Amino acid sequence: MIRVGIVDDHAIVRAGLRQYLSEHTDLRVVGEASNGQEALELARQTELDVLLLDISMPGHSGVDALAAIKARFETLPVLILSGFPETQYASALLRQGAAGYLSKDCDPDEIADAIRVVARGRRYISAAVAELLAESAVSPQADKPAHETLSERELQVFLRLAKGETVGQVADSLCLSVKTVSTYRTRVLEKLKLHSNSELTYYALKQGLIQ
Template identity: 30%
Template sequence: MQIRLAITDDHPLVINGLKAMLAPYQHIQVVLESHTATALLEALPETQPDVLLLDIRMPEMDGVELCRRVHRQYAGIRIIALTNFMELHYIRQMLRNGASGYLLKNTNQEALVEAIEKVHSGEQYLDAGIKQQVVHEMLTGQRSSGFDIPLTRREQEILKLIAEEHSNQQIAELLFISLRTVETHRLNITQKLAVKNTAGLVREALKRGLID
């Protein structure tokens, strides 16, 4: 049985890597590639895949909201969240918004194909590492160490400046980087810490001992 696949990720290297991993599997055909939420939503009326690999972190609209929209408008498309983030907060949101699977970007070829085949057949799929940690957290109410994704040195610098109430523009000037780069790092930090705003970011960072 042929599986028509779409991939939405803002990094071309990710899409190319996934296509290379899937190339040996003739029953999986990549019919749609998009780098933004807008591009995906514009293409779907003409090209509807069976399965969509969807990045959670997107520049125009985050994958959580995009998942909800796609699922609402095209219920027949099976969605697999594709991400580097293992926070239960995101897993719950994606599954609640219609995703059938949750897969880490560092997955191997066999797991990628298994995830696509399983969701296409109507099953759900969770990355093995995620499944173990989700069960641990649900049973104990505590995060296992796998959820404590470390921040990069640059993210730590930006987090400290955010806590000191610097604006994105001020941070860009202090670190001699572009405003867009600051915004990207800030989004990465909020996703890694599973928070929604600056107050939550600072509160979670203090709880984890990432800032003083």
């Protein structure tokens, strides 16, 4: 029996996933969470074999949660199930320790298959992600979106600033000093060749990184 945790801020999505997974005799949902902070608590308090994690959630986002969970529970496979297409996040999150990445547009059977694969300690690479990785391997770095060059922490800071948080709020959320967040902000602006937080927001919206 593979014990699965579901993290998504929409109750109807969690209910649908729970119902679907219950139809598989080898899969059992043992816990749910609605945001990144609850995801961390779920991983801490529940025996899990796989964690299904959404990216876009209020407060402690899925990107933050992935970093926190992998730092504390290195061997727990985290399978990203996101409303964003693979081209926007898959490569970065796989580099940051995700065991696999699926779009919510995928066939439901692919979710069950992916859970079984990552529960065995392997990575699940969908056809869409495989094509994306293949293209990135043969394409010049210059062809990649600028945000794919960001480090894990830079990506966290970037997304929070793009959503309108101040440097102080980001510092509190990520348990960093204001000076450290300001340094990350400067790096992000340099890498993306931007000059202000409003430009960060426009870039993120244009790239479909925030809604």
